Amino acid sequence: MASALRSPLLRQSLPTFRPQQLPRIQRAVLSTTQARRILPPLPQKIEGNVNDPARVPDPEPGHGSYHWTAERVGSVALIPMTIAPFAAGSLNPMLDGALIGLVLIHSHLGFDSVITDYAPKWRVPKSRRFLNIARNLALVVVGWGWYEFETNDVGLTEGIKRVWTA
């Protein structure tokens, strides 16, 4: 049966199936891939030529290794500071302030990675600059806000406890 269907004679007598002849929409149904233009390419411009050496960024001790180490030190320091309020029930104002500071630095560096990943300098240079300024500004504003909360109110851990058990 199968071989009868595959016979060259039968095939010649039947019209040939050509996907190219179908209307565009029907062709799209046949296709297994979809074009999703989330970030369509910008107008291209060629800088230099293929023989130019790759640009090496200026070495800066604040980036790279030290930055990485500082980030890890902050993360490790957060471990006991996170466990302590659960173990002791609360934190004294000094430790609570330290926790706020660590969370703030951790968030600041985290948002740095997010901005670096999703707002590349070559693609959206203006948004990148704006986001970096906003990030630094937020560090000051949020730090000040939490300082006010810490000095005028009950502080981070006690505040969460109060709302959580309300």
Added chain:
Amino acid sequence: MLAQRAMQQSLRRLAVQHPALRLSTPAAIATGIYHQKRFAAATTISEATEHDKILARQRLNRPVAPHLAIYNAQITWYLSGLNRITGCTLSGAFYIFGSLYLIAPYIGLHMESAAIAASFGAWPLILKIATKAFFAFPFTFHCLNGLRHLSWDTTHLISNQKVIQTGWTVVALSVFSAIGLTLLV
């Protein structure tokens, strides 16, 4: 060999030619009137610029990097993404509260902990549970997954097998501890 090839090529060209040219082309060659005339270009475009233009146009036709959805769903990269999402959720809340508390007196908001606790306490129970779960899961997940990340930084538990095992462990632990924080505390 070369002559044979040249002959073959010219015959092939003749074969595909428009019928009207089949006679006129040999005739033109025979009579010697086959010189092309090239007029000087009105505008000169440097070769390099023209070359770059073609390259730039070609680059627009290059395939765009595929969307995330084409990749196989794996615990490795799913939890990596979730780690960032949960981190941004917690940090976002921390940032929003900090800046709102600072400007609250100027816009007439009451952000004191007593006021927030009083209004939160008056919410319907289901809404309270939902809000607590919304913050509890990101908190437990980000804390526990952070330990995984720190262990990788010291090159421990970094084989594919271990990454998958610890991944599911963290999912289970963070879900259970989040439920505990939401319902029991």
